Amino acid sequence: MHVTGQNSEKQRHYWDRTAEDFDSIYTKQKSKFARWLDHTFRADMFGRLDYTLLQSAPIQGRTFLDVGCGTGHYALAIAREGAQKVIGIDFAPNMIQRAEHLIAEAGMDHICEFRVQTIEDIPENEQFDIVIGIGLLDYFSRPSDLLRRIHQHARDKVILSFPRSNTWRAPVRKVRLSFRGCDVYFYNESDVRRLIEESGGQLIDFQIIGKLFCTTSQPV
Ligand SMILES: C[S@@+](CC[C@H](N)C(=O)[O-])C[C@H]1O[C@@H](n2cnc3c(N)ncnc32)[C@H](O)[C@@H]1O
16 A cells, blocks of 8 residues: 655655754744744644544554654653553654653653554554554645545544645745755645545535544544
8 A cells, every 4th residue: 555655755854853943932942022923823732632632532552653753742742641652653763762852751651652663564464553643644635545544544533634625824834945955735625524434434424624634533
């Protein structure tokens, strides 16, 4: 199955070299003005974390796969809510290094495990109660295989975010990121509904959170 091949090496390098900058959105090691910008223009990044925790409930004792886990903040939040195990995978080594550091500092490394991997590296028959892919679909021009694979690994739920195409920020982000070597893709509501259905998922929750669609689906 062809999942990540379409995601160029260029994208992986982009995320690798911007890991520290990305992490600072969560860690707030920024000037007051930069923090204000994040809270004004990236409020949905925090909204999608709340959404994920809410839709994952009850978290206690459950297993999670976080695809495109970045610097591990979702894994940490989920572990703190009592998850049994969280596996975070990301193709950018610097993201994984930061995630490992975050989790070790929080004393949660017995629950969270991070790997420099893509979804193709997860054995096909391995299942998790919940699979999440937050801020991931943005980087797939043809996400069908990824979504099929994500649903295959979920026993109970899949929680995803999709950047909306009809927002003022979409073209600005497209141009800004493509200049920096990272292609980004956007979705409308019917794309999202169709992609989830075609990938073996049944949509059970659909929300607009700022410039995102956030969805919860179940494997059928
Ligand atoms: C916007 S960040 C989101 C990180 C995290 N989910 C969060 O919301 O804090 C996107 C992440 O997806 C990772 N990524 C993109 N395409 C990927 C792929 N094909 N396989 C694994 N990771 C990928 C990037 O390296 C990056 O860390």
